[in-house]
Amino acid sequence: xxxxxxxxxxxxxxxxxxxxxxxxxxxxxxxxxxxxxxxxxxxxxxxxxxxxxxxxxxxxxxxxxxxxxxxxxxx
Amino acid sequence: xxxxxxxxxxxxxxxxxxxxxxxxxxxxxxxxxxxxxxxxxxxxxxxxxxxxxxxxxxxxxxxxxxxxxxxxxxxxxxxxxxxxxxxxxxxxxxxxxxxxxxxxxxxxxxxxxxxxxxxxxxxxxxxxxxxxxxxxxxxxxxxxxxxxxxxxxxxxxxxxxxxxxxxxxxxxxxxxxxxxxxxxxxxxxxxxxxxxxxxxxxxxxxxxxxxxxxxxxxxxxxxxxxxxxxxxxxxxxxxxxxxxxxxxxxxxxxxxxxxxxxxxxxxxxxxxxxxxxxxxxxxxxxxxxxxxxxxxxxxxxxxxxxxxxxxxxxxxxxxxxxxxxxxxxxxxxxxxxxxxxxxxxxxxxxxxxxxxxxxx
Numbered sequence: 001x002x003x004x005x006x007x008x009x010x011x012x013x014x015x016x017x018x019x020x021x022x023x024x025x026x027x028x029x030x031x032x033x034x035x036x037x038x039x040x041x042x043x044x045x046x047x048x049x050x051x052x053x054x055x056x057x058x059x060x061x062x063x064x065x066x067x068x069x070x071x072x073x074x075x
Numbered sequence: 076x077x078x079x080x081x082x083x084x085x086x087x088x089x090x091x092x093x094x095x096x097x098x099x100x101x102x103x104x105x106x107x108x109x110x111x112x113x114x115x116x117x118x119x120x121x122x123x124x125x126x127x128x129x130x131x132x133x134x135x136x137x138x139x140x141x142x143x144x145x146x147x148x149x150x151x152x153x154x155x156x157x158x159x160x161x162x163x164x165x166x167x168x169x170x171x172x173x174x175x176x177x178x179x180x181x182x183x184x185x186x187x188x189x190x191x192x193x194x195x196x197x198x199x200x201x202x203x204x205x206x207x208x209x210x211x212x213x214x215x216x217x218x219x220x221x222x223x224x225x226x227x228x229x230x231x232x233x234x235x236x237x238x239x240x241x242x243x244x245x246x247x248x249x250x251x252x253x254x255x256x257x258x259x260x261x262x263x264x265x266x267x268x269x270x271x272x273x274x275x276x277x278x279x280x281x282x283x284x285x286x287x288x289x290x291x292x293x294x295x296x297x298x299x300x301x302x303x304x305x306x307x308x309x310x311x312x313x314x315x316x317x318x319x320x321x322x323x324x325x326x327x328x329x330x331x332x333x334x335x336x337x338x339x340x341x342x343x344x345x346x347x348x349x350x351x352x353x354x355x356x357x358x359x360x361x362x363x364x365x366x367x368x369x370x371x372x373x374x375x376x377x378x379x380x381x382x383x384x385x386x387x388x389x390x391x392x393x394x395x396x397x398x399x400x401x402x403x404x405x406x407x408x409x410x411x412x413x414x415x416x417x418x419x420x421x422x423x424x425x426x427x428x429x430x431x432x433x434x435x
Contacts, residue, residue, distance in 0.1 A: 021158070021159045021160065021161055022159040022160075025155065025158045025159050026155075027155065028126075028154050028155050028157075028158035030105060030121065030124075031105065031120065031121045031122065031123045031124070031125060032121055033158060034125045034158075034161075035120065040210075041123075041125070041211065042120040042121070042123050043120060044210045044211040044212070045103065045123045045125075045211045046109070046110075046115045046119045046120060046122075046123065047115070047211075047212070048211045048212050048213070048223055049212070049213070049215075049221055049222070049223045050102070050103050050128075050211075050213065050223075051102070051103050051104065051109050051119075051123065052109055052111075052112050053102060053109065054111065054112055054221065055112060055220075055221030055222065055223075056221060056222075057220050057221055058222070058225060059218070059219070059220075059222070059311065059312050059313055060220060060312070060313055060314070060315055061312050061313070061314055061320055062314050062315060063315060068111075068112065068221070069220035069221050069315075070220060070221055
């Protein structure tokens with residue numbers, strides 16, 4: 001029974017989260033549609049490897065010390 | 076290899092539709108190439124495609140807005156509905172880019188996790204369950220050139236704790252292996268174990284092949300399934316060109332499986348050095364020489380104008396497609412005179428090789 005109520009809470013929470021965005025997002029124009037509410041998210045993302053594609057290469061042993069490495073040179 | 080960042084590729088066969096092109100297709104920017112680290116501007120804050128990582132059933136193409144090209148939902152994708160359904164990234168969202176990294180499904184590492192090939196995917200686990208996140212930074216494996224979260228180590232032992240693993244082995248022998256052998260060595264016995272999703276073991280850029288469906292050219296790929304790994308010592312550092320660093324005498328090194336792929340790349344005939352080819356020119360024309368000429372021009376690279384093929388190789392870590400324990404390597408897979416492990420090459424002295432290759 002406890003599991004049943006736990007599931008109800010979890011699933012209603014998930015539904016609520018989806019409904020929340022359905023109610024809040026009436027027009028999508030790009031990043032700013034999200035960052036209106038998620039104030040720090042865009043800045044965080046611009047500091048991430050998934051955006052920059054470049055970063056320090058601390059695990060490369062024969063790489064020039066201050067040269068950034070990334071995902072752009074591949075075969 | 077040089078790429079376009081964003082572009083539209085119109086096949087020579089005008090009956091084929093134009094297709095989105097460029098590396099940016101799979102990166103999180105909406106339009107412009109990201110600024111360099113430390114030089115981020117306000118424009119970058121508006122250049123994030125939140126939906127590519129957070130929206131289910133979303134995909135994007137290249138659309139023209141005035142004179143600018145941008146990555147955006149093409150006709151047939153309801154971008155508003157996608158935005159209204161955002162959620163924590165699922166594997167479907169991660170794999171929409173990562174599954175086809177390297178030009179096709181499962182081409183690079185050969186261990187894309189699917190329900191048919193990976194025990195964790197079969198359980199319904201998502202990528203971010205292991206690749207934990209902090210403020211949009213994602214923990215990755217250390218064979219990557221760069222990392223988001225240096226202090227977070229992705230490791231099987233984050234969940235599978237010592238003292239709990241291999242409980243069925245009353246002798247304790249299996250657990251003795253853990254100090255010098257990665258879990259993946261036994262539990263990821265091959266790449267591309269699912270025959271529906273082969274990987275590639277070689278790629279030849281000197282031999283363009285026309286894709287009849289898309290009308291675009293690509294290199295000649297050699298697909299293969301059930302690809303046996305190369306076993307090497309690895310201490311979590313890499314060399315470039317990519318080779319694992321480690322040795323039998325380095326106590327931080329463990330025997331680790333790698334998938335090796337041979338690439339014949341376009342090089343300057345005079346110097347033998349690889350040339351930055353322009354991938355879009357190659358895709359449309361199928362002409363390696365034209366792609367090299369344009370690529371070298373764009374990259375301001377010295378190039379004689381004459382090219383030849385040069386073979387380079389690359390190793391890829393094998394951290395996914397974890398097999399059910401019934402399919403993990405058994406003792407005699409390595410410990411036999413015909414075993415898969417080349418103990419001599421790994422640096423074991425002859426006397427020890429003799430002992431290690433005796434059946435258990």
